[in-house]
Amino acid sequence: MYGSLIIQKWKRSFRSSFFSQGIGVKLLLGFLVLYFGGAFLALGIFLPELMGEMFPEETLLTPVFGSFFLYYLLADLCMRFFLQELSVLSIQHYLILPIKKGKIIHFLLQGSVFSFFNLLPLFFLVPFALKTVGLEYGTLGAVFWFFSLYLFSLSNHYLAIYIKRVLAVNQKIFLGFAALVLGLFMGDLFGLYSLQDLSRFLFGGFASHYYLIAIPVLVILGFYRLNYNFLIEHTQLDLWQSKKENSNINTERFSFIEAKGAVGHMLANELKLLFRNKRTKSILLMNIAVFLFGLVFYNNPQYSETPHWFLFCGIFMTGMFLINYGQFLVGWEGAYFDGILTRSYSITDFYKAKFLLLAVSCVISYILISPYIYFGWNVFYAHTAAFLFNLGFNSFFILFTSTYNKKKIDLSKGSAFNYQGTSAVQYLITIPTMLLPVLIFSSFDVLFDQQGGYIAVGAFGLLSLAFSKVWFKGIVDNFKEKKYINAAGFREKS
Amino acid sequence: MESIISISNISKSYGKEKVLDIPSLDLMKSESFGLVGNNGAGKTTLFRVLLDLIRPDQGSVTSKGLNVAETEDWKLFTGSFLDEGFLIDYLTADEYFNFIGKLFNLDKAEIKSRLSPFEEFFKGEIHGKKKYIRDLSKGNQKKVGIAGALLGKPEILMLDEPFANLDPSTQYSLRDELKRLDQETDVTMLISSHDLVHVTEFCQRIVILDHGQVVKDLHTTSETLKELEAYFAR
Numbered sequence: 267m268y269g270s271l272i273i274q275k276w277k278r279s280f281r282s283s284f285f286s287q288g289i290g291v292k293l294l295l296g297f298l299v300l301y302f303g304g305a306f307l308a309l310g311i312f313l314p315e316l317m318g319e320m321f322p323e324e325t326l327l328t329p330v331f332g333s334f335f336l337y338y339l340l341a342d343l344c345m346r347f348f349l350q351e352l353s354v355l356s357i358q359h360y361l362i363l364p365i366k367k368g369k370i371i372h373f374l375l376q377g378s379v380f381s382f383f384n385l386l387p388l389f390f391l392v393p394f395a396l397k398t399v400g401l402e403y404g405t406l407g408a409v410f411w412f413f414s415l416y417l418f419s420l421s422n423h424y425l426a427i428y429i430k431r432v433l434a435v436n437q438k439i440f441l442g443f444a445a446l447v448l449g450l451f452m453g454d455l456f457g458l459y460s461l462q463d464l465s466r467f468l469f470g471g472f473a474s475h476y477y478l479i480a481i482p483v484l485v486i487l488g489f490y491r492l493n494y495n496f497l498i499e500h501t502q503l504d505l506w507q508s509k510k511e512n513s514n515i516n517t518e519r520f521s522f523i524e525a526k527g528a529v530g531h532m533l534a535n536e537l538k539l540l541f542r543n544k545r546t547k548s549i550l551l552m553n554i555a556v557f558l559f560g561l562v563f564y565n566n567p568q569y570s571e572t573p574h575w576f577l578f579c580g581i582f583m584t585g586m587f588l589i590n591y592g593q594f595l596v597g598w599e600g601a602y603f604d605g606i607l608t609r610s611y612s613i614t615d616f617y618k619a620k621f622l623l624l625a626v627s628c629v630i631s632y633i634l635i636s637p638y639i640y641f642g643w644n645v646f647y648a649h650t651a652a653f654l655f656n657l658g659f660n661s662f663f664i665l666f667t668s669t670y671n672k673k674k675i676d677l678s679k680g681s682a683f684n685y686q687g688t689s690a691v692q693y694l695i696t697i698p699t700m701l702l703p704v705l706i707f708s709s710f711d712v713l714f715d716q717q718g719g720y721i722a723v724g725a726f727g728l729l730s731l732a733f734s735k736v737w738f739k740g741i742v743d744n745f746k747e748k749k750y751i752n753a754a755g756f757r758e759k760s
Numbered sequence: 761m762e763s764i765i766s767i768s769n770i771s772k773s774y775g776k777e778k779v780l781d782i783p784s785l786d787l788m789k790s791e792s793f794g795l796v797g798n799n800g801a802g803k804t805t806l807f808r809v810l811l812d813l814i815r816p817d818q819g820s821v822t823s824k825g826l827n828v829a830e831t832e833d834w835k836l837f838t839g840s841f842l843d844e845g846f847l848i849d850y851l852t853a854d855e856y857f858n859f860i861g862k863l864f865n866l867d868k869a870e871i872k873s874r875l876s877p878f879e880e881f882f883k884g885e886i887h888g889k890k891k892y893i894r895d896l897s898k899g900n901q902k903k904v905g906i907a908g909a910l911l912g913k914p915e916i917l918m919l920d921e922p923f924a925n926l927d928p929s930t931q932y933s934l935r936d937e938l939k940r941l942d943q944e945t946d947v948t949m950l951i952s953s954h955d956l957v958h959v960t961e962f963c964q965r966i967v968i969l970d971h972g973q974v975v976k977d978l979h980t981t982s983e984t985l986k987e988l989e990a991y992f993a994r
Binding site: 528531535543599607608611753 | 808811812813814815832835836838840842843844845846847848849850851855858859860862863864892912
């Protein structure tokens, strides 16, 4: 019985649309897997040297590792929370068959362990265990140390799933959890206690006290049980797919935009699309994370010598939404594309609304990242040049490429690791949007100076904006020419 | 009677398979026109060609003298609902109606009055509900689509299998509403259906499609239902 369930899970993964993706997506994913795997492996191998340099007064490095493990677990939890999925719907078809519910849930929970995220910690735990813990505490110590810490990481797996499941049913518990984590960090920040010391206390002793492995074993069993108890009470599908009236729906919020003619109404529809669907909402979330990019680059004196990095950063931060949302444009609306074509829409208005949305996103991003001026006027120049370039050129460029998009996107699915609607073309599109401004900047930087470079990039954007009529005409003409092919593509079930 | 939609020499193939091949077909103004045929007969393809959603390999369609592939003005007097691909599913039904109404420059009061004949049809499950269209049942989605197609008071109405997925009482009220439109207005209706009884009840003309070709073109009489049954039950 269990065996046939496993075989079916296997078939499901290998027959899923993931493996029928285009070569571009496969390459990208392969690259991501290699990149993260490699990064973690390098971390594991070079960590002892790094830690030795940072803490020359420590004689044993294993407890030092322990003092950072709590941070790792928290970061790991966040990553799992956003990227991992566990869907009861994936076992929907078993629920009506004469198989005991408990068995199905055990299968679901145990099967979920086979995930890339559980492989990642191995990459740095194993080398560290071999290179350092083994030397300091002997082979047996390394073995116990490794299994204890790995079990904690696996407990995270079940904790993340549990939080996600609970979140689907009760959002208050999630807020409580977030407040707890935040409070923990605040306490550390204000010096009430030290998280590092706490972490060292919690995770430092597994190599020397073998019996402590009982703790992670109990923790993982506890989280597993928690999931099990929760799921067994919530196997009825209606608890997941609530079709009840949703009191959160606010139909008035956009009414002032709707009052501004047909373009306004279309813009309101775009905003509703953005705020009412899972996948588009996760793009917004991702965008917020991108705003932190500047901290990495501007803080680092290494990059201040290479100003094109500033420009690149500016393009990225003011244009993340533009590029991320824009590259799938019209694909978002693939589900009702036939409706668009048969209504008395003006396609020019249709695209004007989209342009407005992209332009507004650039303005908002530009304002939100303005505190980075703290790092110097050069940041301000770079942001302004990048903003103008995004507004005047990239927006139209992206709109134009959208007329070639014929892949529908299922709005109800989250975007993390969701490559539906993606093809190699999407990645190719983003290359010129980032490369062109840097090229313009660099050539003017060489010919004149940095200031000249920024001015050239900004002027290019403004010039392109001045030709907006030409852009719109080209976009609309191309849209009309390609619409039959695109409509046929959108009608295909993906 | 004057012709309102005129199809000439249309053909469409996918690979070697010819899915549509109609040398000539004219729809008369204010006529209600039923399209029947088994699955894969080409009904939906024909609708899509008429609505310029598919470009035929050859031939052309004119609607009130306008070539549908060349202009877009026909959209102002054509209302259509083929499938859920016509609905913006993250809007509520009311938002959807307001949006469609906007395209025809209708104010909210006008939209409300135009939708009032559908109140019985909606059974209180559509209006004022805080529910996105994607969360409505298939039948209710269809009701929204059909009402949306009629909102602009079209001169030409195209519905692809409007009766499928509807509950029995809604089927009857939809049939009555379509009958009323047929008798009281000048609207030209193009309706496909698998339900031969409904079609014969209010369509003045019925065309049977098979493998993309018009195999029968009948003017409805009391004998038509029998004739259709004889054709399909062979």
